[in-house]
Structures are given as structure tokens and as C-alpha cells.
Amino acid sequence: MTKAEAMSSPPPDQIVSKLQAHCAPLGLECHPFKVGWYNGVVQTSFRLPHHPDTLALIIISTPSMFERIFKPFLGSAEFQPETMDPLDQCMKKTFKDLAELFEDLQVETIHDFESHANKRPKVLVQTAGHVAGAARYYQRNDITGTDPWGKEERIYGVSMHPKYGGWFALRGVLIFKDILVPDLEQKEPIDCVPTDEMKIDVLHKYNTCWKDWTFREVCVNAIKERYSEEQKLYFETPPKGRHKLIMQYQL
Template sequence: MAGHTEIHAKVSEILSAAGFEVHPFLIGWYNENVQTPFELPYDPDTLAFIIFSTPAMFDKAFKPFICRQSCDQQRDPIDECMIHHFNMVREAFPSEEIETLHDFEMTATRRPKVLVQTAGHVAGAAYYYQRKDVEPDEWDSKKKIYGVSIHPKYGGWFALRGVIIFQKVHQPDLPHREPEDCVKSREDRIKLLEGFNYNWQDWTYRDIVPAQDKYSEEQMKYFATMPKDRKEVVEEIKAKHCGDGKE
């Protein structure tokens, strides 16, 4: 059975060329930070990876995917693209038992199958800023304040896409790495959380720290469009980047 270093290298080799980053963690680290309904049913030492898309994913993975695939529009093309790339990892490890959990997947009770921001935090990939990180508390106790992850290199210009679990690989010696706290002041944390909760559509919360790379105008247009209306945007992209636009 391959060790975490070998597995990490192979998963990264598959996904990094397509604009993804891969970070390992243990299921126990995740389960210690979520409520019981969200715990994953594996041994605490089970190896898993959080996968996130960088700004480069749109050009390196999404455009090529929609140029060669016929998306049925029953699912958002981005989600179909993520399924495709996660399956590439599964196919590369035919002897391993692998579970993939995507950020868009829900249980029968409409609960997310995995809390990707928590997974990203415990993996040391991106700091998950929450209400508890603002002391003293700024908001009315009855108000819901949603948390948001910030990456030291990309700021908010990235997306946590899901988790890949190697069900039979146990790695109790996996080094634990803390995420970089790049929004240190109380004032900036308030600005970040209020920007995300109240004005997320203006994108400004993503610039709470300087980003080395950001979404292109084309990418922002896609994500700013409601999923039900994205077919037209996809057709525009295909016409521009896929030759004659035909499958």
C-alpha cells in the first residue's frame, strides 16, 4: 500500500496541471472540528485530501472540459467538470477504495456531505474565518454570520471543491500544518465577514489580502451568472475557445 507522500505526489500530478491544489489531512482532524451530524465514518487516521481550484482552473480545466464534453445541463457544467477530474484520481488508483465528496453534494436531509471550509482549515490550506475569530463579538447574538476561507496566496479568489478519501490508507504520522492566519486584525476580520455576508456579490471581500492571481473577467461573468442561466455563457465560451463551437 502506498504511503501518503507517494499518494499525494500522484494526486497532485493529476490535478495540478489543471489548476487545482491538493492538501492532505486526516479524518480525525476534521471530525474533531465538526458537529456529530457532519462527522465522516472513518478511522481517525484515514488519509484524505482537500481539493481546491485556483484561478487557473477556468482556463486549464473548465474550458478544455466544455470543449470536449457534451454537458447535459442537468448539473452545472462546473460541477460536471469537478466530477470528471475527481474521477481521474479514482481511476489512477484502481486498487484503492476511494470516496469522493463534492462541495455541492447534499444528503437526503439537504445537509452538505462535507464541510469543505473546515477540511481546508485542518489541512492547513486556507484559514476558515468565523464569528468566533472576532473578539469581542461585533454582531447581534441572533444574527447568523457565515464564515469564509482565505488563502495566503489567492485571498478569496479560489474555491474549495471537495474531498477525496483513501478509505483503507491510515497515516497516523501525517504532519499537521496550521493554516496561515493572513487576516490578523479584528477590524479586517470584521470587514471580511461583513463583506462576505452582506456584499458578497461585489467580490471585494476576496481582496482582503493581496492576491497573486485573480479570476479573469470571463470567469467572473460565469460565476456571477445564476446557474440556471449559465447555458448562454457556456455557449459564448465554447464559440470563442472551441473552434467552431461544436462538440
């Protein structure tokens, strides 16, 4: 970046507050982090190729995203049935719109569903959400006592949000390639699954019976909002059967 470009960039605080203001009415949250915080914990193969002080934001969908942007998107001319997954299409458009708010800056968008040719995800959104202080990522090795699983068993980790418990998703990241934020302060994500017993419970439910929604309720904090019955029905329905629901939303 040249000196002139650096001088013309808006201050990082303004970038973050502008994005937060745009995200809130869409049922989205965004939380800033430094690429270096993320790269500091993931294996080399998952690292993002940017300066450690580069500004990035994790984008989270809260329960109201479904009604606020997804259903309206399905009724819009931009929706192209029979191409890619409808929600992925909606998120692609939304991320594009968010990036276009900063037309003078180089903004890279990476979605949760994007992977490299070798199938490795382009970004690990649970780790990004944790280092940004947005939603704590619980992994098997967070259990301080002995855990109930066999050594060889693969137990996937799960993120939990202080307001929404498990009723949210991590949709991807925006990376401001030219913006360095050496002074950004890291926030510890709130621990809403504090005991070993609760951690075992949430990991067990997430790994064995995620379809019944119960892992989403394991949280000591009062859950502020959950998915609507309509949203639950959409996600419970296998992708092949969703076109019927989509047609109903379009009426």
C-alpha cells in the same frame, strides 16, 4: 484491510505527491489531512465514518481552473447540457479521473455540492481546508474583542487562501479509505486576515455584499492571481443565462 493489501499499498507520501502532480496543471491544489482532525472539530452529525488516521485530501480550485479545465470540458463530448450544473459536471469528471489514478485503492470522493437526504452537506469543505492547513477558516468566534453583530444574527464563516485571498473555491475531498497516516503532521493554516478589524471586514463583506467580489481582496498577503474577467462574468451571470456564454466558449 488485510496484511497483504497493506503491504501492496503505495506509501502515503507517494499518493500525495502523485495527486499534487496531477492537480497542478489543472489549476487545482490538494492538501492532505487526517479524518480525525476534521471529526475532532465538527458536530457529531457531520463526522465522516472512517478511522481517525484515515488519509483524506481537500481539493481546491485556483483561479486558472476555469481556463485550464472548465472551458475545455464544455467543448468536450463528455459535457451534457441541460443535465446537472456544468461546473459540477466538470468537477465530477475531474474527481473521478483523480480517483482512477489509484485503481488498486478504495477512494471515496465527496463534492462540496453533495448533501444527505435531510439536506445536511456531506462534507464541510471550509473546515476540511482549515484542518489541512490549506486555507484558514474565519468564523465569528475568532474575533477576540467585541463584534458588531447582534447575538441572534447568523454570520457565515469564510475561508481565505494565503496566495489567492478569496479567489478560490473548495471543491470537495478524496478519502483513501484503506490508507492510515498516523504520522502525518498537521500544519497551521496561514493567517492572512490577522487583525480583528480585518476579520470583521471580511465577514461583513462575505455576508452582506459577496456579489461585488470585495471579500476576496481582504488579505495582508499579496494576492498572486485572481479570476479573469471572463470567469467573473460567468459566475455573475445567473445559471439560466449561462448557456449563451457557454456557446461562445465552444466556438
